[in-house]
Amino acid sequence: MPQYTPPLRDLQFVLHELVQVTESFKQMPVHAEVDVDTVNAVLEEGGKFAAGVVFPLNQSGDAEGCTLDRSTHEVRTPAGYKAAYAQYVDGGWPSLSCDPAYGGQGLPHVVNQCFYEMLNSANQAWTMYPGLSHGAYECLHAHGTPEQKATYLPKLTSGVWTGTMCLTEPHCGTDLGLLRTRAEPQPDGSYAITGAKIFISAGEHDLTENIVHLVLARLPDAPVGSKGISLFVVPKFLVNADGSLGARNPIHCGGLEHKMGIHSNATAQMVLEGAIGTLVGEPHKGLAAMFVMMNAARLGVGMQSLGLTEVAYQNAVAYAKDRIQMRALSGPKNPDKPADSIIVHPDVRKMLLTARAYAEAGRALCVHTALLLDQELSHPDEDVRRASADEVALLTPIVKAFLTDNGWIATSHCMQVFGGHGYIREWGMEQYVRDARINMIYEGTNTIQSLDLLGRKVLADNGKKLKAFGRRIAEFVEDAGVREDMQEFVNPLADLGDKVTKLTTELGMKAFGNPDEVGAAAVDYLRVVGHLVFAYFWARMALIALDKQASGDAFYTAKLHTARFYFAKLLPETAGLIRTARSGLNPLMAMDESLF
Template sequence: MPQYRPPLRDMQFVLHELIRVTDAFKEMPAHAETDVETVNAVLEEAGKFAAEVVFPLNQAGDRAGCTLDPVTHEVRTPPGYREAYRQYVDGGWASLSCDTAHGGQGLPQTVNQCLYEMLNSASQAWTMYPGLSHGAYECLHAHGTPEQKATYLPRLTSGEWTGTMCLTESHCGTDLGLLRTKAEPLPDGSWRLTGNKIFISAGEHDMAANIVHLVLARLPDAPAGSRGISLFVVPKFRVRADGSLGERNAIHCGGLEHKMGIHGNATAQMVLDGAVGTLVGEPHKGLQAMFVMMNAARLGVGMQSLGLTEVAYQNAVAYARERQQMRSLTGPKAPELPADPILVHPDVRKMLLTARAYAEGGRALCVHTALLLDQELHHPDEDVRRAAADEVALLTPIVKAFLTDNGWIATSHCMQVFGGHGYIAEWGMEQYVRDARINMIYEGTNTIQSLDLLGRKVLGDNGRKLKAFGRRITEFAEDAGVREDMQEFINPLADLGDKVSKLTLELGMKGMGSADEVGAAAVDYLRVVGHLVFAYLWARMAMVALDRQAEGDAFYTAKLHTARFYFAKLLPETAGLIRSARAGASPLMAMDATLF
């Protein structure tokens, strides 16, 4: 049976020793009182909830899945899901980082992200229900009318209601400019929506009293393409003036998708048959409003894969300590046993260390990005807010794509550690692999994230955001580079930073001749920049560990070993990626389409 232990020690290391989040909180009036003790106490309780309440549902929920009543269109979630969600709401977890003006606790996003890492380790499928609600909350908080905020935000904050985002249609996924759902005006200023949406996570369920759907649709006079999209809030049950629930709205689940993974989450086909909704933001500018939720979702998907990487690693290590197979190549390491534990074998260690390095590097990146979000929202200095927003924009596609690619690699490696048992459902590893695979696809495929990074976030502003991040790396390298014990980390970091600058300039020049050159290089480029970000964070983690290794704490010894592994065995991947990116579009585009 799988096991899970919340990684509180490493979270505390990242929060308090690496990034020193509470020092940053002191500069933000909204979070100035959030101290180390508060953060640790919240995360300790969050870890207990994740491990003791949610984690036991993961395998059973995967086996049971969701069921749809074709007559009532109601969906039943797996046994225990509703009860766990009620405990989640009663415990105040839904309101953790929400605005106090709407009943929230007002804690930093940074703390909330750590909660979500643990929940995703416990059960990604279950966590998607409250996770999507938080995105809906953020969207309405930023763009809702005063009436919409008063109606929906207190109940999304408390968790009494949940939320979704309804974007995709059967003929269009990422290309939302093709969507056909229509919105027609009603005399009272509301709108009547007609259309069909697919792949709507948590689109219908029995866990909350109401579901708040955020729906993209077209007005009658909408221009073609993405510039003609508007956003609407469409509740499952219409809401009366006094806030009570009224009649069932004309939106229902027409079917559930049969999927490779995340079986416990209802991936619904939603039918809008004259459903009544209200406009969010300005007409024809729905994508701008929805991007608040989409970007939150992209960061959340990265967190999903981080959670899966961590729990898969924990179980693979536990198995490798116990499973006996052959003798070490350098002689018996456990002569009292009939064979050595497989942890002695070099390639088993390589797979385990890959997962560990990606988990710990991903945790550092997610906390770093979450703190930037807090600064963007709450720092009193406008320049700091602007710089934080720029860096969040740069890092969002990396968090989504790099962490989910790494999660797929790591969960596959961890399943491999189990050998044949990894392929058997009772051990739980094959579920982590299945669940991890969707994360590379939804909320904008990783190719879309790569095009966003290279085409919009880097070349789109002549490298301004990337250069700003590069200056951060340069300053760190200059400060730490005088230390002899840091050379093994600083030298490859500085070298990769120089190579990224040259590659970016080269791709920018090629892209002026043909946009296909950008498309051909984008996926390789994102992975290279992802490694640059990881290398920077791992070098910083190594420096903290070096400074504290004399204390004799094995934690810092392990952190240094993992850092050295990352630089020696994972970072060199960038050499092949850079060569591939430079190969250009010709090897991809030269062959005539009829030859495929």
């Protein structure tokens, strides 16, 4: 049976020692009163909810899955899910970072993100029900009409209703310019929407009385391609003028996907047969409005894999300490036992430390990015808001792709630690691997994220955003580089920074001659830049640990050991990645397709 303990000590380290969030809060009037004790208290209670209420449902929910009644099109979630969601609502958790104007508590997004890391460790499939509602809330908050905001935001804030985003269709995934769902204007100003959507997470369920679908569709006069897409809000039940629920809207679940993982989240095929919706934002500008929700979802998916990495690591460590198998090559380490604990074996250590290093650096990156998001939304200085928005744009594809790639690596390693038992359901490890795999596909595959990073976020602005982050690294290198005890961290960080600069310039020149060169190098490039970001945070964490190791707190000793492992065993991956990125287009495209 798996176990989970919220990583509160490391969360507090990242929040208060590394990123120092409350110092930034003081610069934002809306968050100026949020102090260390408030943040810690919220996360302590959030950890209790995640570990005590949601985590015990993870394995049982995976085994039971969701059930569709085809006669009514209603979906039943696994036993205990509805009661857990009611506790989530009663505890005020949905409103944590929402606008007080709509019933929210107004806490910073970074606090909510940390809470969601713990929820994802506890039960990713359950967490996706309320998680998608945050994206719907953000989209309507940014682009909804006053009437739409008044109708939907209080309900999404309280959690009484949940939200979805309906993008994908059977014939088109990432290429939304191909979508066919149509929206016909009605005399009352609403629209009748007809079409089919697939892969809609939490598209139908029994947790709430209403579900608010955000649907992409085409108006009759829409131009072809992505410039002809509009966004509509389409509730499961129509909403009366007084806020009460009206008639059932003709949008229903036509089927549930049978999936590799996240079995207890209802991944629905949604059918719209003249469903009534209202336009969000301007006609034909729906994709830009939906990107608010998509970018929030991309950060959320990164958090999903961070959560799975953490919980898989915790269970693998516990098993490695308990399981005895063979003797250490250098001689018995547990002479009082018939064999040594497998944690004495170097490769087991390597697998465990890989997961730990990816979890702790991933946590630092997520907290840093969430704080930037708070600054983008709430800082009084326009320059700070703009710079924060640029950095969020740069880091979002890295959070999504690098963390989910690492989550797949880490959960696979942790399952391997269990040997044959890892492949057996009762231990829980194979579920983490299955659940982690979807995150590399969700919200734009990791290849799409890589193209976004190299093509749109780096080359499109001549490296402006990347150079700004590079200056952040250079300042740290200059400050910390004078210390002898920081050389093992600063030198490889500075070296990789130089190599990224040269690689970016080289790829930019190649892409100028042939844009397909971006596609050939992008995946390797994102992983290199991901390591650059992780190396920066690991160097910063190592500096803190060095300064505090004399305190005798084993936490800092472990942090320093993990930093050294990262620089010695994981960062060198970049050498091969840079080489393959430079190898270019020809090895991929030279063979005629008839030869495949």
